[in-house]
Amino acid sequence: MRGTAFSRACTERQWERPAVFLMVYATAAARLGEPPAVTARQFHRWRQPGPPCPQPSAQRVLEEMFGTPLHHLGFDVPEHRRRDTAAPPVAAAVPPPAALRFTVLGPVRVRRGDETLAAGRPQERALLCALLMRRGHTATAQELMDAVWGGKPPGRALATLRTYAFQLRKTLGPRALVSDSGGYALHMPPEALDLVVCEGYEAQARIARAAGELPRARTLLRKALDLWDGEPLGGVPGPYAQAQRARLTEWRLTLLQARLELDLELGHHTAAIVELTALSVEYPLRERLRALQMLALYRGGRQAEALRVYTDTRHLLAEELGVDPGPELTELYQNVLCASPALAHPTVVRRRPPAKDTVPYASPRPAQLPAESADFTGRAALVHRLAEQLPRAQGAVMPVLAVRGLGGVGKTALALRVAHTVRGHFPDGQLYADLLGHRAGPAQPGPARPGAVLAAFLRALGIPAAAVPEGTPERAALYRSTLAGRRVLVLLDNAHDGPQIRPLLPGAPGCAALVTSRARLADLDGARPLDLDVMTPEEALTLFTRAIGEERAEAEPAACRETVAACGFLPLAIRIAAARLSARPAWTVSALAARLADERGRLDELRIGDLTVASCFASAYRRLRPDQARAFRLLALADGPDLSLPVAAELLGRDRHDPDVEPLLDSLVDSGLLESPAPGHYRYHALIRLYARRRAGTDADAAVRGGGDQLLTATPLKNV
Template identity: 60%
Template sequence: MDRDHGPRVPEQRVPTPSDVIDLRFSVLGPVRAWRGGDPLPSGSPQQRALLAALLLRDGRTATAAELIDAIWGDDPPLQALAAIRTYASRLRKVLSANALVSESGGYAIRIRRECLDLAVAHELAVDAEKARAAGERNQARALLDKSLGLWDGEALANVPGPYAESQRVRLDEWRLQLLETRLDLDLEAGCHAQAVSELTALTAAHPLRERLRELLMLALYRSGRQAEALAVYADTRRLLAEELGVDPRAELSQLQQRILRADAELAQPSNEQAQVLHIAQPAQLPATVPDFTGRVAFVRELGGKLATAEGSIMAVSALAGIGGVGKTTLAVHVAHEARPHFPDGQLYIDLQGAGSRAAEPVAVLGAFLRALGVPDASIPDSLAERSGLYRSTLAGRRVLVLLDNARDAAQIRPLLPGTAGCAALVTSRVRMVDLAGAHLVDLDVMSPEEALQLFTRIVGAERVGAERESALDVVAACGFLPLAIRIAASRLAARRTWTVSVLADKLADGRRRLDELQAGDLAVKATFELGYGQLEPNQARAFRLLGLADGPDMSLTAAAAVLGLPLHETEDLLEALVDTSLLESAAPGRYRYHDLVRLYARSCAERDERPEETEAALSRLLDFYLATAARVYGMERPGDRLVDHVGPTVHGGLTFDDQREAQDWLYSEANCLLASARQATDGQRLRLAVDLLWAAQDLAESGANSKLYEIAAASVGDAARTSGDPRTEGRARTSMTNVHLVAGRYEHADEEAKEAAALAQVADDPAPVYWSDNDRGIIAFNQGRYAEAEEHLRRATEGSRADGNLPGEASALCNLSRIHLSTGRVAQAIALAEQGVAIYDRIGHTLRLANARYALGVALTQAGRHSEALEQLTEALDRFETSRQRLWEGTTHFRIAQAHYSARRTARAAQHAEQALAIGCIGGDRTRANVLITLGRALSSLGQADRARACWLEALALHEASGAVEAQEVRELLEPLSAA
């Protein structure tokens, strides 16, 4: 930021009359005035020029001669002095005599500083620089955003005169300086992906401003787009040579060389920045238990190892032992004691290594990066990129990472900080002998003395002291496992009428307990058997049945469906299970099992429940999810017949006050809902799961849940293919068609859609037939088979109409519009899209109305009606954002970019294309390639030929990999550049 902070606005004398206090003025845009909230007339352009000149004099008096020169320059009218007096008189009447004063043959405006937007912007800029100097980067960014937000277009807009012109130039330069400073802070904060779009537009508007080019190169490089970053330099060098006959400045050349060397320090903020840029200081450690007992030697040993991280190495300690031996308790306790050595924060994750679905490192890294302050938009997709960004973010910081319940060394290697000053503490059931450089600790059961001490702390010294021998019998029966001791002691502490000997007697029967107290997980199972054996029958049933469901946790309403009980009764049972430590309260109204407890609960269900009851419980859960998801679907898509074609449900489903609440439920329950569908293998549950995937199809297109939806659809599809039920298989294949379409895998999508239609006809299931025709029309269109696409879509229109499915008919019409557009029938394309919009508008179908507006916007773009096209596409974009359809949001940015490009607004086109790349699009790699084509065209028009070439080369690689016909278009774009 410029040391002058831009325009100077010295302290002004503050008038006190009330008619001045309420005045406000703006010059960072049109020159305007308000009293309170009411706008005041500012008069003719020359009168506004006089007002602007006085406002920019900082309260000082301007002589009549100075004002004449400001407004007319070297060619004033004959009556200039009289005109100045007239303008001043009119302003005085509007503002008040106390605000506009006459003195020494001139005029002055005397107001408080906060009454002028320029003064406020200046103060914010000064405060931002102070915050930046103090290391408060987030605050500095926020202050600069506020300062820049005061601009309302061009400063002194439409104000005549040489003085206003010179001030416009000055203020525009200052605004650019503020923008550069804020963008610099964005890059320091890791927001490089977001910055690319804005910098692309700014470099197009100010092509000779090298600092913007430098920031764009850095943002592209940190976004993994090295070729484009180097292309920016080549474009800049050529432009400067052609326009000014000079070479790029040294800083730009040095940055190019560092990019060519893949300078490791360039991929992250400087050391100085990293030390002060503490965007977030996570403190994720779970609470340590107040009755932590013993383990003195281990605490000392591990604490000493962690302390070495303050030196020159990264400390890694790995605790191994059987389940229930107290690994997590010890690790959390040691981590809390070591916190002073890690002032920059502590990260924690349960890796669920003991379960059937251990946490994926790529997902864990996403959570860690968010906890460290990295925005979602800046988090890359691949494991390698996330791991690299994670290590870069931790560079120069001292952070402790507690990786609990790891599956193996392969799972945790990407999660290790890899930098001096940081440390990792790992717990696992297995010894990680293949974890290079790790300090390994084998944690055994407690000694008898430690076990008795832990038992006593929980139960109370008075009760244990009276029955010491019985207490020793109890801890011995628990195998001296800390978790078993804690559960047993908690049972006793909660039952004041029991004696220790009563508990000892219960544990003395070793017919099952001894079998359970074997090496490995059997010891943990024995510990859980103790708690389970104390449950009331209805509590035990709840414990068994709730453990059957997959998913990270379970809502109270879903649990009630599993148990077939009212909400209040279900809640009482769940809270009782929480009290026994057999269930955890994840959040108000949500519950979860520890992974080992879940396994134990399932073993109890296998042993104690009839198979038909376990099947019924899981069917009730799917029934509840289907009923509620269908209600959400119906609220979002009024008139859509899908809800009439899903199988009947026993559960009525939840009710919602509005679409927002319904949508919140769908997305918050996505993991659990899809996990429940994945569990279905045959019979009634499989039919429910197939219909559930139909009703929850928004998750396939959301972006955030698309992958989970695909996994569930594939699992259900596999089961459906062996079911022998054509209705079930046909519907499952319809869901897989949607999955492949979203991902741009058109050949697979077409195969699934073809099979779905054939099976649906056999099963006399009409809806999948016309849905498949609609899908196959989209597929054929994307593959350039327009006649075939048109035939499919006409059948889809007729089938929807016959079924009374107005949204289905509208969808097919909008897709037909795309066919007509591609075959040169632009007017018909617009008419078909308008029919689709009209149908959706008539029935109040808000989400798919966005799709219809999207189709209409594309058609209007091709017709050259760019303003209308942008209006339709912008409305579609707003709805996609509201509906959380992230992939459609990105795709619409792409179409907006095309509309701007067609209208020759190339900078805006490049900006929206960048946003599409940052978000992602429906259609996967193929659509990404088309976005890159449009971005390249825009950049080429802006004179950035090398960066355009980089975009087109990537697009060509993507299209050639998929065999897309657009590859030839890219080759033709590249051919002139290759010849040059």
């Protein structure tokens, strides 16, 4: 409703009409960036028969809803009406966000002073949980829907989410929960969240322990553990809360274990026995807890019971997992058996300087993983398999998983899904770096330098900038020393080659590395390679349907299948095609499918803004040697889905038995521009073939001037 219409409604006393009230509400909500989330039920009183509501009351109700006078929102409220509603809006009576305190290390609660505010229904608490765990960063609507409902949101999920946000804003105040870029963010000081306070205590305890201040470190860890109040995120439903609950539970156990270690170092073994006995029953497969229990019993003069703990643990591990106890527990058993003097607890605790090989700095837990892709689709079996392999960082070898595939196939999305799935198994943090391995050419600065990445990693791990060494080897050595004894996941995205990656790999077991690259990393020793293929037709159709909406996809199912097939089932191409449709609501899917059916213009159609499918292939093409680039262009001119080695040799003008042909083609396979489904056979992805033929046309003059490419033409060769 425009301001003049509002003024006329005031004059004509039309406030008893529900339609007027609803229109004013919707307009004010839009101007504040808020959806009209209030339902008809909440306006029921305006529809009841009886005397009409007086206008000042209705106006005040609206102003209280939005926390601001209506004339501040652009409505032409008459001057006398402004005086009539001159009472301060509700927002002015709400304490600033600093007065709010939030807890997640137990049931999710909101407190203002001594008052506990209602956190709403379970789904509203799930929304609050997702916002709190982002610590002030904006969460998109899709991310929040995934957090509340997982992969199966209700039909009107977006409208329901906005209603939850509206109710949450009424509880917290309009300044605490803000709308931002289609999503929401919770504005609060860091110390208002008990999780942040707990992390601060842990960081201070690490510093105190490194400085030899063991009693102070123990006190700080006790303060951190006192913040916990039962199961974290208690009573909050949804997959996001469940994943965060598992991570926080694992972290609490790490804090508890660190405090028990200090108890034993300070000679409090008698008190620790009771607690360790209960924990060993609750977590029977935790060898570290069993080791601490054995040590506490031995120092308490109960050697026989300590030996029995080892025997029971060995039998349990054999029955449950079919394995023997690890080296630490076995060595401790031998020391207890022979009453080694090394097990005697210290009699005097003094403040001492850190050892020369100890890093006396705070050890924060970096959490650098970017957000997952909101529309990640398929790959379920692959995610499950990789998520099982990474946490098994036991023994003497640190796992390295290398995901390789052509540009736009979804390597980063897969790696982020796996990393977020297993992050609870790496309680000491997650490091992330985009290595920019796809950059090439004079206009681009090139891949990231390992030394610069190491410096950033060290700072994230708590090393002051002034203490970071100058040379890359020294930085790598300090990096490995800092990670020793910790469980950290390192995600290296868009890697260029092995020499770029090697300095960035942790050196100790317990950590793990996940690497993505367009090139085959054959020179990365010990890495488990994984070639990521394009989507299956069913997965591709699901991704396209999610992007354009089910209603639009169900109206033209055949055109949707034609579109994803024209995209070669490549996730990037599918997302670009869907984005073009979303930006053009008047287009039909059939219209887009018809445009993509023309191979000559298909790559031009797969463009949205600066994002193009061709640019992904161009970066790999620019890195080729001249002989590789020539082969890449010429081989694409053959018609048919498959190329045998003899046919490829003829296309390149080589002898059929030339021994250099196969290594040349294999180098294109390693670069991600060619596929080899079987030994001696090669093929292009459909879109890469189109790009190679385009390069054959645009590079023809230069190639001929160089004395090569006698067959170079943009026309496919039909009968080779």
